[in-house]
Every structure is written in C-alpha cells, then in structure tokens.
Amino acid sequence: xxxxxxxYTDTTVCIGCKACEVACKEWNQLPATNGGLxxxxxxSYDNTRRLDGIHWRHVKFVEQFTEDRGEGRWLLxxxxxxxxxxxACLEVCPTNAIIRTEFDTVVIQSDACNGCRDCITACPFxxxxxxPVSGTAQKCTLCYDRLQTGMEPACSKACPTDxxxxxxxxxxRGRAQKRVEQLHQGGEKRAYLYGADEKMLGGLNxxxxxxxxxxxxxxxxDPKMPTRNLSSASLFSALGAVLVGxxxxxxxxxxxxxxxxxxxx
Amino acid sequence: xxxxxxxxxxxxxxxxxWLIVFYFFFGGLAGGCYFLAVLIDFFGRxxxxxxxxxxxxxxxxxxxxxxxxxxxxxHRPERFWHMLIESNTFQPMFKYWSPMSLGSWALLIFGIxxxxxxxxxxxxxxxxxxxxxxxxxxxxxxGGIISFIGGLFGFYVAGYTGVLLAVTNRxxxxxxxxxxxxxxxxxxxxxxxxxxxxAERNHWTMPGIADLHRMDMWVLALEFIVLVAFLISLGPVxxxxxxxxGLVLLLGVVVLGLLVPIFLSWRRDxxxxxxxxxxxxxxxxxxxxxxxxxxxxGEAV
Numbered sequence: 001x002x003x004x005x006x007x008y009t010d011t012t013v014c015i016g017c018k019a020c021e022v023a024c025k026e027w028n029q030l031p032a033t034n035g036g037l038x039x040x041x042x043x044s045y046d047n048t049r050r051l052d053g054i055h056w057r058h059v060k061f062v063e064q065f066t067e068d069r070g071e072g073r074w075l076l077x078x079x080x081x082x083x084x085x086x087x088a089c090l091e092v093c094p095t096n097a098i099i100r101t102e103f104d105t106v107v108i109q110s111d112a113c114n115g116c117r118d119c120i121t122a123c124p125f126x127x128x129x130x131x132p133v134s135g136t137a138q139k140c141t142l143c144y145d146r147l148q149t150g151m152e153p154a155c156s157k158a159c160p161t162d163x164x165x166x167x168x169x170x171x172x173r174g175r176a177q178k179r180v181e182q183l184h185q186g187g188e189k190r191a192y193l194y195g196a197d198e199k200m201l202g203g204l205n206x207x208x209x210x211x212x213x214x215x216x217x218x219x220x221x222d223p224k225m226p227t228r229n230l231s232s233a234s235l236f237s238a239l240g241a242v243l244v245g246x247x248x249x250x251x252x253x254x255x256x257x258x259x260x261x262x263x264x265x
Numbered sequence: 266x267x268x269x270x271x272x273x274x275x276x277x278x279x280x281x282x283w284l285i286v287f288y289f290f291f292g293g294l295a296g297g298c299y300f301l302a303v304l305i306d307f308f309g310r311x312x313x314x315x316x317x318x319x320x321x322x323x324x325x326x327x328x329x330x331x332x333x334x335x336x337x338x339x340h341r342p343e344r345f346w347h348m349l350i351e352s353n354t355f356q357p358m359f360k361y362w363s364p365m366s367l368g369s370w371a372l373l374i375f376g377i378x379x380x381x382x383x384x385x386x387x388x389x390x391x392x393x394x395x396x397x398x399x400x401x402x403x404x405x406x407x408g409g410i411i412s413f414i415g416g417l418f419g420f421y422v423a424g425y426t427g428v429l430l431a432v433t434n435r436x437x438x439x440x441x442x443x444x445x446x447x448x449x450x451x452x453x454x455x456x457x458x459x460x461x462x463x464a465e466r467n468h469w470t471m472p473g474i475a476d477l478h479r480m481d482m483w484v485l486a487l488e489f490i491v492l493v494a495f496l497i498s499l500g501p502v503x504x505x506x507x508x509x510x511g512l513v514l515l516l517g518v519v520v521l522g523l524l525v526p527i528f529l530s531w532r533r534d535x536x537x538x539x540x541x542x543x544x545x546x547x548x549x550x551x552x553x554x555x556x557x558x559x560x561x562x563g564e565a566v
C-alpha cells in the first residue's frame with residue numbers, strides 16, 4: 001500500500017475564487033446544476049450552497065456581519081469529503097460499493113452502487129448525495145484516477161493560494177502544525193487543526209486549519225460512527241420482541257390451557 | 266454548539282420518502298401478522314384456527330409488497346441484487362454490522378418462510394388442493410419448525426427498520442436507541458388491529474378475536490410507554506419535534522392511535538359491539554402515522 005495521501009486545507013489563505021470547484025467539475029465531468037441555468041442563492045455570494053452528487057468541492061462563504069454591516073469578516077473554506085480513516089459511509093454500505101484505496105482514501109464505485117442512500121444518512125459531514133445523471137451516490141474520489149498515474153488532484157493543482165495542499169498525511173500534518181504555530185506567533189491565537197489527529201474518526205485524511213468553532217464552518221464538533229447505536233438498538237429491539245411475546249403468551253396461552261382442561265382439545 | 270443540539274444536525278437527508286414509509290408499514294404488518302399467526306397456531310383454541318390462517322395469508326403479500334417498494338425506491342432498481350451478491354466478485358454480500366445488509370437477507374429468508382406458510386394456510390382452508398402444502402403447516406413437525414423460525418424472522422423484519430434508522434447519523438433517528446423497540450411493538454399492535462378488522466369484516470365470532478383485542482390494548486399501553494421513553498431519550502434533540510411533524514406525532518399517534526383506542530376499550534359501553542372495529546381502525550391509522558412522522562420528520566430536520 002502506498003503511503004496515506006490527503007488534503008490539508010488552510011482556510012486562512014482561501015480567497016473564495018472557486019478555482020477548485022471548477023477544476024473538480026471539469027476533471028470529473030460533473031454536470032451543471034439545473035442544466036446550466038443560473039441558480040443564485042439570493043442571500044450570499046455562495047451559490048453552490050452545499051456538497052452533493054455533482055459538487056464534490058464547495059467553497060463555503062461564512063459571512064459574519066453586524067446588523068448595520070459596519071463590521072464584519074469573511075471566513076472562506078473549500079469543503080470536501082474528509083476521507084475518514086474510520087469511514088461511516090464505507091461501514092454501512094450494503095453493496096460494498098464504497099472501498100478504501102491503496103492511498104487510504106475512500107471511493108464510491110459507481111458501477112456497484114444501487115442508490116440505496118444509506119451512506120448519505122451515515123456520513124457525519126453531509127458530503128454524499130445522489131448524482132442525478134448516474135443515479136448513484138457520489139462524492140470526491142481524491143482524484144483516484146489522477147493519483148494512480150502519479151498526478152496531483154485537480155482541485156489542489158488549481159488552487160492559486162495553496163489553501164488546498166495535497167501530499168502524504170505525515171508531511172501535511174507537519175506543514176499544518178508549523179502554520180498553526182506561525183499564526184499563533186503572529187497573534188491569531190484562534191487557529192487550530194480540525195481532524196488532523198486520530199481522535200476524530202481515526203483521523204481525517206482531509207483536514208482543515210480553522211480560526212473559529214467547527215460549527216461556524218458547518219462542521220460537526222463531535223462526529224461519530226453510525227454503528228455506535230448498533231448494539232443498544234438491537235438489544236432494545238430484542239427486548240421489545242420479548243415483551244410482545246410475553247404479552248401474547250399471557251393472552252393466548254391461558255385460553256389454550258383452559259380449553260384443554262375443559263376437554264375441548 | 267451555537268444552539269445546535271447535536272452533531273447529527275450537520276448531515277444530509279437521504280430523501281427517504283413515502284415509499285419507505287409504506288415499506289416500514291407493510292414490513293411491520295408482514296412480520297407482526299406472521300408472529301400473531303404463530304402465536305395463535307401454537308397456543309390458540311381449535312376454533313381460532315381461521316385467525317392463524319388469516320395472519321399467514323396477510324403476511325406473504327405484505328412481504329412481497331415490501332420487496333417491491335424497496336426495489337422501486339432504489340435510484341438504480343435493476344441493481345437490487347447487489348444487496349445480496351457482490352457485483353464485482355459475485356460472492357455473497359453480507360455485512361452483519363450493516364442493518365440494511367442484514368435486513369435484505371432477513372427479508373429474503375422471511376419471504377421464503379412466509380410463502381411456505383401462505384401455501385399451508387391456503388391448503389388448510391381448502392383453497393389449495395395440494396398434500397405437500399398441507400404438511401408445511403401445523404400440527405406437523407415440519408410445519409411447526411417453519412412457523413417457529415419464520416416467527417423469529419418476522420420479529421426481525423418488524424424491528425430492524427428502527428435499528429437501521431438508529432445506525433445512521435441523522436437527527437432524531439440516531440439520537441435514540443429505542444426506535445427498533447418502538448417499531449417491533451407497533452408492528453404487533455397494527456397487525457392485531459388489521460386481523461381484528463378483517464375478522465370482523467368476515468363476520469367471524471371466534472373467541473380469539475377478543476383475545477387479540479385484549480392483547481392489542483396491552484401492547485398499546487407498552488407502545489405508549491416506549492414512545493414517551495423514546496422522546497425523553499432524544500435529550501436536547503427533542504426540540505426537533507417543535508414542528509408540524511411533532512403535531513402529527515402528538516395528534517395522530519399519541520391521541521388518535523394510542524389513547525383513544527385504549528379509552529374506547531376501557532369504556533366499552535360507549536360504542537358497544539363496534540368497539541373492536543373502531544379501536545382497530547384507529548390503531549392501524551396511528552401505526553401508519555407513527556412511521557410517517559418518524560421518517561418524514563427525521564428527513565425534515
């Protein structure tokens with residue numbers, strides 16, 4: 001297996017140019033929304049709004065302004081599949097369409113997916129959705145086809161500010177840690193890494209440098225695996241079955257016994 | 266968390282709509298009716314036998330319908346078999362930790378048992394003149410084994426859908442471990458209700474109908490307790506019900522589907538002989554609304 005590869009996204013240098021979105025769409029031949037008709041959000045410069053089956057990169061525009069718009073700031077973040085080491089989507093997929101590649105990335109095989117949408121419910125980050133053209137669940141593949149030929153993913157290649165960096169996870173973590181220290185020394189004490197260590201789902205192979213709480217960027221502060229509920233939910237269901245069984249027995253068995261005693265059986 | 270009650274709020278809805286609501290309803294009826302049929306088959310009086318047959322006769326068409334609903338709901342229905350056979354290797358596709366994978370197998374196996382019991386019920390009632398089919402039901406040993414194993418799978422089919430919802434990351438569904446339990450209990454209550462309704466429609470008068478009704482009232486009381494426990498177990502996510510779906514759950518399930526039937530049964534003098542029919546109809550409607558509120562309410566968050 002090749003060394004684990006991934007993305008490190010430094011949100012402090014993102015300028016919201018959306019070159020990553022365009023590069024991703026072009027390389028992966030993803031269709032336009034609404035057949036190319038303009039679909040403006042109406043309340044933000046962010047017209048993509050969310051990751052889905054035809055948007056595998058999404059530049060989030062977090063617009064924090066006061067009521068009178070006298071003060072404000074923009075937080076920009078190019079969001080993408082996190083390629084979790086413990087991947088919820090891969091765990092629940094009932095067709096084995098979702099696989100882990102030799103680069104430790106998570107890829108949906110479109111020819112195996114039957115569009116059941118279980119992975120959509122499982123992803124803690126809301127990354128996956130159905131691509132209406134293929135009728136299958138789709139998301140970022142970390143440009144698996146490019147990686148196999150030694151190329152860099154399209155989005156990081158196109159990023160003009162190096163906000164999206166591609167490399168081996170160990171190298172990226174080192175770079176990211178240095179950047180956090182640099183920002184702290186420069187006075188930006190809020191800078192921290194999201195998902196860079198094993199505590200979050202075994203580590204996110206696509207992790208982020210943030211300067212505000214995760215939820216401000218639309219990221220869950222405490223993402224979990226869906227199977228956390230499997231044992232407890234199964235046990236309670238079994239308990240329900242036992243209770244119903246007992247109620248049934250009490251209501252029918254006595255009658256049967258009585259009938260037998262009366263010599264009717 | 267900026268007022269957001271759970272990390273589950275950052276997920277995307279899967280667009281599970283009416284087909285899934287109907288599947289949960291008919292899947293519950295399939296499993297529940299089979300279980301009740303087995304119960305009456307093993308412990309009922311001889312004169313209750315038509316009720317047991319009725320349970321088997323309802324169960325199989327409901328399983329068949331469940332399979333069709335699930336297949337149609339896929340975005341690529343022609344690939345439904347990928348749930349059972351891995352398309353790349355043609356090896357059996359089985360993941361015991363994925364309720365959807367396990368549920369697909371359970372539905373298939375339960376479908377087979379349900380079909381065998383369906384044949385035996387047809388033969389038993391004289392509508393199918395086939396000696397082999399008669400041996401597929403009680404009192405024979407083979408029939409007993411089929412019914413017993415089928416009953417266990419019936420329970421599984423009735424309840425796994427709730428476990429499936431719990432093993433996601435969606436708000437409401439995955440914020441409590443009690444949905445599977447609620448669905449199992451509700452499956453029993455709606456199945457008893459449907460059997461009572463059909464028995465009344467056929468003008469049957471066997472004493473098993475009263476047993477079914479009495480059992481249903483106990484199950485409804487249990488369902489009420491588990492529903493309250495489910496809502497409490499949601500913790501801060503409970504406020505997700507402060508919506509139209511919360512109102513639907515309160516009026517459609519708690520009032521119409523649980524409390525009114527229990528009240529009618531308690532004050533039988535109010536409706537007299539129509540008590541059974543009226544409460545059964547309300548229980549059936551309430552059971553459908555329960556699944557609708559859980560699925561569509563969870564989708565809407």
